[in-house]
Amino acid sequence: MSTDRWLHLDGTANTRDLGGLPTTDGGTTASGRVLRSDNLQDLSPADVRTLVAELGLTEVVDLRTTAEILMEGRGPLREVPSVTHRHLGLLPERGLRTDVFAAELDDAELRARLPAGWGESVLPRQVGLGDEVEPPAVRSYLGYLTDSPDQVVAALRSLATGGPGATVVHCAAGKDRTGVVCALALAVAGVGHEAIVADYAMTAEVIDAIVARLAATATYAEDMARPREQHTPRAETMRRVLELVDQRWDGPLGWLEQHGFGPDEQAALRARLRS
Template sequence: MELPQISWIDLPGVVNMRDLGGKPTSAGKVTRHGAVLRTDNLQDLPPESVRRIVDDFGVTDVVDLRTPVERRGTGDGPLKAESLTFHELTLYPEQADEKGIPDDRDEEPDRLPWEDEQVLADRSAHSHEEHLANHYLGYLSQRPDNVLKALRAIAHAPGSVLVHCAAGKDRTGTICAMALTEVGVARDAVVADYDATNERIELVFQRLANTPTYADEMAGQTVADQTTPAETMRMLLASLDELYGDGPDGGVRAWLRRQGWNEQDSAALHRKLLGADNKTEENR
């Protein structure tokens, strides 16, 4: 399969914004441009970027995956002055003192299903890819409620949706990968969208390191520590297949339904990403 070009949006104030449009599904459809955008933090948007987001892109809803600590540290961004709906949905425990920047020195929140106790005991450290995949599994195990709310916010928004965290790569990448997978986007295209952040990773790293809220988290890390290798997303999706089955009704789809995601939600997400003529049968 020929992978689609990444639809970058070069907007002053952000460094990692792109459109989820143009992704092929296994049934031969393609995701709509302009329906869902993903990005890094929105705190530094100048007025002209705010106007483009609201007036040109038609954004009505913002899914903010940052923690309360991050939001307090950075304060309200310029979009808060607009008549938009904000869904503030941390993927960590509500009272956790977290700033959402994965670090290979962190403790693992979970383990991949193929790792038995002996493997864990014999290995002193995970690879970067394994660490990140475990970290993302932690989002699902710690905050399944907010993962579901984030996907419902995307599905049911009246206009375009902007999904973001601090860097626009880990939390944002996980939520976007689950949305794309649920509507039947081919796995290689899902992985390629996640991996695309590496094209902007130096800019992402510099922006975080120069932001007071995240400067301490970035101290001692390198650009390589913050990369998003394609294998990470393959591991995450494979782990869900391993846990919930790898057929059309397994993996991400099965996990979502165990949390209460229903056919109305699925139909709404299909309409959002694929258009009015696409039904939930798309990924069957």
């Protein structure tokens, strides 16, 4: 997989374009339409100019929990009027299910109201029933599809209808929650399983930088103390997830159809992602 899709920003470690990937019919995905990233809290003024003025960013799809956003505070893109933000958390929330973007994210009193145990929902640890034999990451990714299907579909709808400029979808590290949403989007675009797996595994190239970024924050520091190998994405993880999606739902498109993302919406997403 070519690595020239990386977008080197001062304030992120894992931002890249979903363009340039091969499709099974001989085409490629379009550049400058959808980006995937780790969190955007630390973007520099130069980064904001690159994203908004140069790449034409108009939408952010944030897959983090309410607690994560409240603890991390407003990122600089929240101050750009031309950029729409959509909060579609994929992990179970422990209370406080209000629209986080309707609140003042730097409000200390609001942060103090976070429920006990909120940190347990920051990173992906849920286990789908009947999947106990699968590796933890596989169980977590299947959990997004079984426990948060409406949020997954809403994220894909945002990608399909976003624009006219680019959309960036992100979570904290840009590998787990973002990885599953991007895998489904690429499948709709006609990208084959192995190219989806290769895109997912690219995050391993920058995992040290990702861990360093997150370890420097109070929100994620404790979790980042785990061994490096527990954070590193492996190709076999996404390959197994896609295999199980094929078995259980007749593939990613089958999962989408069964959860209300039908042919018309799939066509719109495909058109947005294709050259």
